[in-house]
Amino acid sequence: MNKSTVTGDNGIKPKEQYVHSVFEKIAGKYDTMNDILSFRRHKFWRQFAMDKMAMRPGDTAVDLCCGTCDWSIALAEESETGDVIGLDFSEGMLAVGRRKVEERGLGEQITLVQGNAMNLPFGDCSFNYATIGFGLRNVPDPVQVLREMKRVLKPGGMVVCLELSKPTVQPFKSIYYFYFKRMLPLLGKLFAKSYEQYKWLPESLALFPDRKQLEQIFRETGLERVESFPLTGGIAALHIGLKENGDV
Numbered sequence: 001m002n003k004s005t006v007t008g009d010n011g012i013k014p015k016e017q018y019v020h021s022v023f024e025k026i027a028g029k030y031d032t033m034n035d036i037l038s039f040r041r042h043k044f045w046r047q048f049a050m051d052k053m054a055m056r057p058g059d060t061a062v063d064l065c066c067g068t069c070d071w072s073i074a075l076a077e078e079s080e081t082g083d084v085i086g087l088d089f090s091e092g093m094l095a096v097g098r099r100k101v102e103e104r105g106l107g108e109q110i111t112l113v114q115g116n117a118m119n120l121p122f123g124d125c126s127f128n129y130a131t132i133g134f135g136l137r138n139v140p141d142p143v144q145v146l147r148e149m150k151r152v153l154k155p156g157g158m159v160v161c162l163e164l165s166k167p168t169v170q171p172f173k174s175i176y177y178f179y180f181k182r183m184l185p186l187l188g189k190l191f192a193k194s195y196e197q198y199k200w201l202p203e204s205l206a207l208f209p210d211r212k213q214l215e216q217i218f219r220e221t222g223l224e225r226v227e228s229f230p231l232t233g234g235i236a237a238l239h240i241g242l243k244e245n246g247d248v
Contacts, residue, residue: 045231046071046133049162049238050078052229058082059128062152064117064145065089065135069097069110071162075131076109082128087113087120120148127152133162137208146221153243159223160240166210167234176235180205211237 055061057080063072066086076084088094094112101110115121117132117139130149136142149159167173209217211228214237218226223241230237 041232041236042134045162045236045238046074048229048231049131049133049160050074052238052240053078053129053158053160055079055082055129060084060126061129061131062087062120062122062127062149064120064130064132064149065138066097066112067093067133067135069094069100069112071131071133072097072110072112073100073104073106075129076106077104079109081109083111084109085111085113085122085127087115087117089114089116117145118148120152122152124151125154128154128157129160130157131160131162134164136161136163136214137204142209142214143217143221146218146223150221150223150243155243155245157243158240159218159243160238161214161218162236162238163208163214164205165214165230165234165237166205167230168210169233172233176233180235211239214239 055075055078059079060082061075061079062085063069063075064087066072066088067090069086072084072086076082086094086097088097091114094114098112101107101112113121117135118141130153132145132149136145139145146159146161153159167176208214211230211234215226215228218239218241221241222244224244226239226241228237228239
């Protein structure tokens with residue numbers, strides 16, 4: 001069976017429709033815009049996360065809000081033989097990702113599922129790793145998503161989150177926020193014809209926890225040995241936490 005073609009119920013609720021429409025709109029330009037808007041730093045951030053994860057051959061993973069599947073592909077290549085599931089609620093993003101999975105010849109190793117990160121369609125204790133890249137700030141309840149990630153992990157498994165964050169050091173903080181709030185939407189309009197969609201991205205970060213606050217949320221979710229790492233002056237952050245061996 002070609003596992004990259006599996007789909008399921010996306011479980012989208014009315015209040016989530018706008019976020020869904022954003023990613024449906026920008027799916028075709030998402031990879032190009034990521035390169036432009038992050039100055040290609042997102043590739044470095046993902047590699048930094050992979051280094052911290054230290055996957056072993058045969059390890060399994062679920063990649064939530066997998067988008068166009070760059071992280072899902074990296075997980076599969078690092079694991080070599082372990083099954084990887086990529087889940088996203090946007091079929092447009094998954095369609096782009098599905099093509100990339102097939103081009104890499106990973107269709108038998110990677111399964112793509114259209115679904116809701118708030119209610120994962122997987123059994124308890126199923127994976128060695130649960131990852132989410134630049135998606136936690138877009139969900140209605142980040143705590144619920146983290147609980148679901150922990151639930152589907154095997155004892156000793158790792159929750160891994162890459163997300164935009166909030167720099168604190170001046171003058172870099174002021175320069176970054178000017179770029180993020182003023183220039184980013186204009187670049188979205190220029191390169192992707194999507195001003196409103198890219199205007200929404202800075203808004204999605206405004207009420208999201210900062211790095212230390214998210215670190216505390218990880219602990220309150222019951223994860224152990226929680227660590228966080230600021231990236232590129234704090235404009236992004238990596239958070240990791242372990243599910244206790246006795247926690248099933």
